[in-house]
Amino acid sequence: MNGLEVRKLSSKTILWILLAAVVLLYGFPFLYMLLTSFKSPLETIAVPPKVLPSQWTVANYVAALSKGGVVASFVNSVVTASLSTLFSLALGLPAAYAVVRYKTRTGRFFIVAALVTRMVPPIVVGVPMLSIFRNLGLSDTSIALAIAHTTISLPLSIWLMSSFFEAVPSDLEEAAKIDGCSRLGALWRVVIPVASGGVAVTAIFAFLASWNEFLFALLLTAVRAQTTPVVIANFQTQFGLDWGSMTALAVVYSVPVILLTLLLQRRIVAGLTLGAVKG
Amino acid sequence: MLPAGAFLTVFIGWPLVQFVVDGFYKIAPIAGGSREFVGFGNYVRLFQDADFLNASWRTLLYAVIVVTLEFVLGLAVALIFSALGNASRVFRTVFLYPLMIAPIVAGLLWRFLLIDNFGIVNELLTRVGIMHSSSDVQWLSNPNIALFSVAIPDIWLTTSFITLVLFAGLQNIPGDVIEAARIDGARYPTILFRILLPLLRPVIAVALIVRGIDAARAFDVILIQTNGGPQSSTETLSLLIYRTMVRFGDPGLASAMGTVYLVVMLAVALVAILSIWRPGSEEKP
Numbered sequence: 408m409n410g411l412e413v414r415k416l417s418s419k420t421i422l423w424i425l426l427a428a429v430v431l432l433y434g435f436p437f438l439y440m441l442l443t444s445f446k447s448p449l450e451t452i453a454v455p456p457k458v459l460p461s462q463w464t465v466a467n468y469v470a471a472l473s474k475g476g477v478v479a480s481f482v483n484s485v486v487t488a489s490l491s492t493l494f495s496l497a498l499g500l501p502a503a504y505a506v507v508r509y510k511t512r513t514g515r516f517f518i519v520a521a522l523v524t525r526m527v528p529p530i531v532v533g534v535p536m537l538s539i540f541r542n543l544g545l546s547d548t549s550i551a552l553a554i555a556h557t558t559i560s561l562p563l564s565i566w567l568m569s570s571f572f573e574a575v576p577s578d579l580e581e582a583a584k585i586d587g588c589s590r591l592g593a594l595w596r597v598v599i600p601v602a603s604g605g606v607a608v609t610a611i612f613a614f615l616a617s618w619n620e621f622l623f624a625l626l627l628t629a630v631r632a633q634t635t636p637v638v639i640a641n642f643q644t645q646f647g648l649d650w651g652s653m654t655a656l657a658v659v660y661s662v663p664v665i666l667l668t669l670l671l672q673r674r675i676v677a678g679l680t681l682g683a684v685k686g
Numbered sequence: 687m688l689p690a691g692a693f694l695t696v697f698i699g700w701p702l703v704q705f706v707v708d709g710f711y712k713i714a715p716i717a718g719g720s721r722e723f724v725g726f727g728n729y730v731r732l733f734q735d736a737d738f739l740n741a742s743w744r745t746l747l748y749a750v751i752v753v754t755l756e757f758v759l760g761l762a763v764a765l766i767f768s769a770l771g772n773a774s775r776v777f778r779t780v781f782l783y784p785l786m787i788a789p790i791v792a793g794l795l796w797r798f799l800l801i802d803n804f805g806i807v808n809e810l811l812t813r814v815g816i817m818h819s820s821s822d823v824q825w826l827s828n829p830n831i832a833l834f835s836v837a838i839p840d841i842w843l844t845t846s847f848i849t850l851v852l853f854a855g856l857q858n859i860p861g862d863v864i865e866a867a868r869i870d871g872a873r874y875p876t877i878l879f880r881i882l883l884p885l886l887r888p889v890i891a892v893a894l895i896v897r898g899i900d901a902a903r904a905f906d907v908i909l910i911q912t913n914g915g916p917q918s919s920t921e922t923l924s925l926l927i928y929r930t931m932v933r934f935g936d937p938g939l940a941s942a943m944g945t946v947y948l949v950v951m952l953a954v955a956l957v958a959i960l961s962i963w964r965p966g967s968e969e970k971p
Binding site for chain 2: 643
């Protein structure tokens, strides 16, 4: 081995060690929470803390899920996020398509405006929204919260979808139209199926935006439509600092999205990097 | 386009207008209470209000802390990933997961990790010998460092985003550019600062702006960890507005605060978008 090779080898090793350290730093917090959630409630707050539970138990999970409103809040989270995804796609797909196919000045303005709305602090629109939904007779419902969440996910959906639609050759559509499809028919039968990967990415992001959102959920729901993030936040005031139940609930709420991430990793990466790198 | 436009107008445009209008009134906190037009009265109060000025300053500081640390860490990891190439794929997946976790959960998680006495961070630091006892540093209850501590989960959550974006940007840089520089005898720091970073500039700009604006809007992460305390040391604008509106029951003043906040954010966002993104323009591939 000559000197150069040795240097190359050792710098690779250093990089791997660094990487391992970073991944440990990133992976450990959640892993620790996962392990903690299987400790007994007493051991959860023992001094000094231990990494591994001395006795594995699901007591924290039982305690967390049996508290009032917890299970209902899960149902609410799922319903709200699904509704919001649906709204976001129903409004976002035609809008993105219009922006891409009719390259007009208004279209360009529209996409900038849609992006600017993403910059609006939610606290600013949250309270007026409350009175709007009250007037509509929708206060404390999942539909109202889903609409609020759609204001967050719609601009992103339009942005993502217009990038995906741009990749669909317009010849395809022309062909469909010659075969007797209307414009909307062509969008529905040809363009959307071709861009279905993009639709999936957009749907995932819309779902996650709603699933993880907290501020609107806090402002717009009281009891009936409360989602899990609000319940988690209320835990500390309602039941004292019950760390065992809190970690268990946090794990239950996060595991589905983490699994989703791992399964659909490639698509998510594509969606995240799309806008930023292309521009 | 029309339905989406209408939707955004009704559910963002209209509340915004109402919000801005509220800023000119003195409003009683009870439902259906009195409204009295005070013109710029709320704004005058605002700029004499130490809480508001401090919170603005803290918001800026918080955003700068979050974005700076995220960028340094994110860039470092992106460079490691691209140096190791395909072999690092599994690690890239692990690195991605915090991005999907709810901010409220991340805040809770880190509060648990950083708590003194039974928090694992202090315990580990003590064992390694950096600290003398596990109550040496009170991350979240010492007003001098709390703003930094509450930023940790935010950094932890979204460094992955910066890494992903920069990593994708790095993949787009042709290898021969770097090779040519190497043949010319350039060392790594030169390659990084003279070639890689300048080529990544647009990508970096987008990543920083997106994250900067998100960080300036942070609410959940801070609320769950400290609720603005201790001694208001972590009270950013989002929290102050929330408190003024909901707890102190002064929607008029809160609206005025929010309007200033909003105008600044929109100005930054608009300048940023128009100068960098140019969506829909001819330059887009």
